[in-house]
Amino acid sequence: MNMLMSAAQQRQELIARVLAETAIKRLYRLVYRAIKRACAGPVKYWSGKQFANCDPSRWPDEMELSVNVGLGTGSKD
Numbered sequence: 001m002n003m004l005m006s007a008a009q010q011r012q013e014l015i016a017r018v019l020a021e022t023a024i025k026r027l028y029r030l031v032y033r034a035i036k037r038a039c040a041g042p043v044k045y046w047s048g049k050q051f052a053n054c055d056p057s058r059w060p061d062e063m064e065l066s067v068n069v070g071l072g073t074g075s076k077d
Contacts, residue, residue: 020067028065
C-alpha cells in the first residue's frame, strides 16, 4: 500500500511540475510584460513597514523565471 501511495504522490508531483513549468511560467511572463508595458513611471507599494518606490519601466525586457514545486508529501526519492 505504501508503494502505491508513493507512486501516486510522485505522479502528483510530476503533474504539478509540468503545469508549473508550462502554464504558470508562461502566465507570469505575460503578467510581467503587461506590467512593464503599462507602467509610465515609478509606483509606490507597501513593503510591509513603509511605502517604497519601484519603476517597472527600468526592469529588463526578459527575466529568467524559475519555478519551485514542493508539495511536501513526497519521499526522499
